[in-house]
């Protein structure tokens with residue numbers, strides 16, 4: 001059985017790093033793993049998605065629509081945008097943060113106000129996390145990604161030591177401490 | 190030892206272990222990380238060339254001189270390098286020569302989705318296509334071997350989903366290859382008509398031989414599963430097919446030339462044959478020409494990427510799940526503090542016709558700036574501005590081009606405009622980096638791929654040497670300077686160049702200044718929204734600056750007539 005994870009957010013929020021930490025974790029757990037990332041144009045503040053597949057036999061590096069176990073959404077609108085990837089009993093983990101896209105900034109469109117209502121109505125299982133506050137508490141707004149990973153690791157039943165090791169293996173030396181704090185706040189909140 | 194790594198890094202590892210000695214490339218998504226990774230190996234000389242043509246020529250030179258060499262580029266880069274490619278196919282190689290080319294089906298970061306497999310066919314060089322990270326490494330090593338065995342340059346094709354996916358890769362040791370002996374051999378390496386005619390015969394012989402041998406290559410594999418359906422595929426599509434169906438699969442590791450005999454045998458052992466390939470019917474057409482009955486594009490179309498779900502759907506094995514189309518889109522935007530923004534604001538304000546080019550600044554085409562009229566290929570802004578001018582003579586055309594793009598292929602355009610007595614105005618957006626592809630150095634930054642100091646190409650002196658008399662340098666954050674310069678230069682009866690200079694805010698050496706905020710003098714006139722800065726938000730009738738994003742560049746402040754945009758106290 002494979003575990004399919006989608007990490008979605010806004011270019012610059014660190015989805016790439018988050019997926020790489022999961023890759024390192026899979027390696028530690030001796031699991032087959034493939035990741036798929038987006039670089040280039042779409043990174044410039046655009047909607048971004050990275051795919052993570054872990055299990056015994058992984059073929060395509062991409063998760064299919066309707067087959068995702070966990071979506072880790074770093075931003076609310078992005079949670080909505082990618083929700084069709086979730087499988088029936090999959091879980092959407094949503095950072096309760098709004099980042100305005102250009103059509104909203106220019107007043108051309110409205111940012112959807114009722115995201116959690118929509119999720120309720122559609123019967124989607126979700127976890128709401130104030131990851132930005134927790135990241136600030138850890139010391140930097142940039143650590144939203146690690147806070148969210150902490151939440152995911154807990155839901156996946158991963159030992160804290162293991163996910164912490166994966167963070168240490170992946171994150172740049174000087175950011176390890178703050179990321180460990182963020183991970184802890186996500187995992188143990 | 191195994192490691193999870195980016196496929197592009199696996200290609201670099203393969204080249205390293207195969208003993209590559211010289212690498213010359215030009216960045217381009219999704220190929221860039223191959224060369225960036227190669228630069229980390231001390232035993233290899235790696236460099237950024239100003240464009241793909243030069244890059245490939247450097248690699249050809251090194252190969253003829255006896256060193257295993259490589260050049261990496263994106264699909265459109267191979268257009269630029271096509272000239273040396275077609276003729277080095279005639280000369281063949283001395284030491285192995287591998288050209289990695291990355292296609293971008295679905296156009297994640299490209300201006301077209303051309304299929305580079307046709308280059309293999311028309312230049313008569315073999316092309317390998319891996320399906321995952323491990324194969325990317327293995328095929329790169331094999332490519333060097335085949336290149337030497339068959340005396341040919343060889344193409345290694347990647348697509349975005351392969352290049353930017355990660356998987357396990359086995360790490361080995363570098364095999365030091367000795368520099369091969371170089372013997373002058375004008376019959377092989379001097380391609381005059383008299384020299385090239387006999388070489389052309391060799392090219393055809395080589396291709397025939399490769400075609401026959403490909404039927405026995407281990408990288409073209411057959412997996413019999415359900416024999417009702419047989420599928421021919423390669424690259425990332427192989428894994429999609431395997432996951433989507435239980436059909437038998439013939440996986441092509443070499444996509445040109447095709448192992449026709451092997452495919453014929455396969456087709457006889459299955460009830461129906463389908464070719465599943467992204468983009469053009471490259472394989473399908475060849476199979477049909479060889480009399481092999483198959484279907485392909487009538488099911489899958491030529492546009493975009495395939496996926497497990499799409500393949501299932503087209504084979505009648507499942508339905509597609511639609512996305513929510515009513516949500517606000519989130520297109521990529523110029524970053525807060527991007528030095529390109531002010532120039533586009535002024536161009537838009539002055540209602541000039543703007544021939545654009547390729548880079549972060551292409552985002553100036555999006556609303557609310559909507560400042561670009563055209564974008565075709567790297568360097569086109571300069572030639573097109575001249576062409577526009579010749580056609581309409583309206584004194585209102587400006588070409589905009591980034592520093593890396595100008596060095597890549599804008600210089601010849603300027604020489605042309607001056608030589609032919611044109612009068613267009615060109616703005617070089619010099620942000621001291623190759624921004625779009627992730628901040629590579631280029632000749633105008635004065636640093637090599639290793640970050641070492643080198644001669645910094647002097648853009649002012651360069652355009653003067655091309656004969657441009659009117660050269661102005663302005664601060665890209667200073668709207669007034671930009672507007673004054675444009676008003677002055679646009680009407681001159683000769684070519685003008687304005688260099689708008691400011692380093693990219695994302696460069697590590699840039700210190701951001703204190704953010705601005707909007708005070709109660711704001712009259713909600715929305716002037717500041719016209720620059721499309723992601724740091725200025727208009728929500729429920731309220732305009733505010735997002736201090737997480739604001740870099741303190743001050744471009745918006747210059748637009749506020751009411752003095753409502755002010756710096757935060759330190």
Ligand SMILES: Cc1ncc(C[n+]2csc(CCOP(=O)(O)OP(=O)(O)O)c2C)c(N)n1
Pocket residue numbers: 215216217218263265266269300547548549550567590591592593594595618620622623624625626
């Ligand atoms: C022939 C070709 N090679 C490479 C690319 C990939 N590419 C797109 S934009 C760009 C460089 C842009 O740099 P620059 O002109 O300095 O503008 P910036 O992004 O820094 O604003 C490159 C290499 C391409 N589109 N076409």
